[in-house]
Amino acid sequence: MSFIIKNFTNINDAADALYADDKACFYSGGTIIMRKVNEADQSFKTIIKLDKSHLKEIKVDGGNFLIGSGVTMDKIISHPDLGFLKEVARSIGGPAIRCAATLGGNLFANNPYGDFSCALMALRAKLNFAGNTLSSLTIDEFMKNRDNFRRHIITSITFERLQNLSDFSFLKITRTLPKGISLITIATNLVRSGAQIISPRIVYGNMTERTPIRDDSVEKILEGQRYSEDLIEKAVGSALNGIETRTDGLASEWYRRKITPVYLKRSLMRK
Amino acid sequence: MTKKAVHFKHNNKDKSAFVDDGQNLLDFLRRDLGDLTVKYGCGQGTCGACTILINGNPCISCLTLAEDINEQNVETIAGLNNNGNLHPLQKAFMDNFAAQCGYCTTGMIMSAKALLNKNPRPSKEEIIDAISGNICRCTGYEAIINAIMDVSNKNNV
Numbered sequence: 001m002s003f004i005i006k007n008f009t010n011i012n013d014a015a016d017a018l019y020a021d022d023k024a025c026f027y028s029g030g031t032i033i034m035r036k037v038n039e040a041d042q043s044f045k046t047i048i049k050l051d052k053s054h055l056k057e058i059k060v061d062g063g064n065f066l067i068g069s070g071v072t073m074d075k076i077i078s079h080p081d082l083g084f085l086k087e088v089a090r091s092i093g094g095p096a097i098r099c100a101a102t103l104g105g106n107l108f109a110n111n112p113y114g115d116f117s118c119a120l121m122a123l124r125a126k127l128n129f130a131g132n133t134l135s136s137l138t139i140d141e142f143m144k145n146r147d148n149f150r151r152h153i154i155t156s157i158t159f160e161r162l163q164n165l166s167d168f169s170f171l172k173i174t175r176t177l178p179k180g181i182s183l184i185t186i187a188t189n190l191v192r193s194g195a196q197i198i199s200p201r202i203v204y205g206n207m208t209e210r211t212p213i214r215d216d217s218v219e220k221i222l223e224g225q226r227y228s229e230d231l232i233e234k235a236v237g238s239a240l241n242g243i244e245t246r247t248d249g250l251a252s253e254w255y256r257r258k259i260t261p262v263y264l265k266r267s268l269m270r271k
Numbered sequence: 272m273t274k275k276a277v278h279f280k281h282n283n284k285d286k287s288a289f290v291d292d293g294q295n296l297l298d299f300l301r302r303d304l305g306d307l308t309v310k311y312g313c314g315q316g317t318c319g320a321c322t323i324l325i326n327g328n329p330c331i332s333c334l335t336l337a338e339d340i341n342e343q344n345v346e347t348i349a350g351l352n353n354n355g356n357l358h359p360l361q362k363a364f365m366d367n368f369a370a371q372c373g374y375c376t377t378g379m380i381m382s383a384k385a386l387l388n389k390n391p392r393p394s395k396e397e398i399i400d401a402i403s404g405n406i407c408r409c410t411g412y413e414a415i416i417n418a419i420m421d422v423s424n425k426n427n428v
């Protein structure tokens with residue numbers, strides 16, 4: 001157990017310490033890092049910890065939500081204004097894991113985990129950072145080069161309130177119930193102006209080597225169109241165009257490609 | 272290696288100790304406190320065998336830093352029996368044959384206790400969700416669910 005733990009009460013000091021040490025990592029809820037600690041992972045030597053009272057804020061301000069990166073899944077489940085994210089949070093681990101796992105940690109979770117990030121990408125979330133080196137990024141920018149941001153501390157996640165809760169859907173497909181590891185995760189957000197779909201978001205988790213990822217071809221077909229069953233059929237027909245699906249111990253590349261249109265259709269038909 | 276002092280309650284008894292940097296709570300409870308009722312399963316947070324309660328909430332002790340228990344209330348199954356009398360959950364597990372090899376039992380009971388503390392009359396679905404982080408390879412879960420329901424049915428609302 002040759003790890004050094006550095007405790008901080010000031011977030012900017014913690015951010016500086018993390019940025020300055022390429023063998024350091026940030027401890028949020030512990031559900032990712034402690035696995036590595038238990039395996040005696042040699043990729044990091046220092047654990048940067050912040051006083052537990054930080055990053056726990058949940059703020060609903062008019063049309064915007066702000067959730068601290070240290071907010072745990074159980075707090076999201078019990079928050080009265082975050083009902084639309086309840087099922088997303090409940091899909092992560094059992095109750096004990098949900099008491100520890102944080103939103104910030106989920107953004108850094110590798111396949112087959114990180115399901116909450118799919119929902120955040122569908123909600124067009126923005127990530128805010130501590131320190132002077134980086135202020136904020138869209139989740140899309142963040143996910144494209146996630147490894148570059150491992151030495152930054154995410155303070156909070158913001159996103160706009162949904163006009164209609166039914167615009168958003170989240171589906172985690174697993175082999176075991178009530179809880180299992182994701183084979184694929186699908187989050188969709190079909191914002192509508194009148195009958196027209198505007199800026200749709202179709203996001204997959206555990207589909208490719210990098211998670212999560214948007215399905216541009218489906219989004220293009222839906223953009224600006226009137227919602228109808230024919231449109232959904234057409235959109236689903238182009239699912240995974242240009243996306244290289246992954247094979248892992250849970251499912252083959254072929255199987256993922258086979259089941260995705262089925263579940264994507266179910267997600268989109270819920271509207 | 273740096274040592275940190277922690278002051279906490281272990282099964283309602285005040286304790287003070289030193290923990291190592293990076294030491295997980297499971298290791299601390301078993302090796303330093305000698306509480307062998309907490310079981311080491313996977314070390315990955317997947318099996319739930321090491322589930323304990325911290326301030327009444329379920330906690331995977333293998334994924335928790337030992338230093339995080341400072342000023343906290345830690346409960347393990349060792350603290351459940353009352354002067355030799357079994358806790359209702361322990362008795363229900365016995366009566367319903369909810370333990371076979373017994374390795375998951377301590378974690379199962381602590382997860383069930385966390386649920387019943389907050390919700391004395393849970394539905395079957397709520398019980399299933401509460402133990403969804405605990406793996407049992409012997410019983411097929413039905414006997415465990417029945418045992419928890421037994422206690423739930425005896426609870427007065």
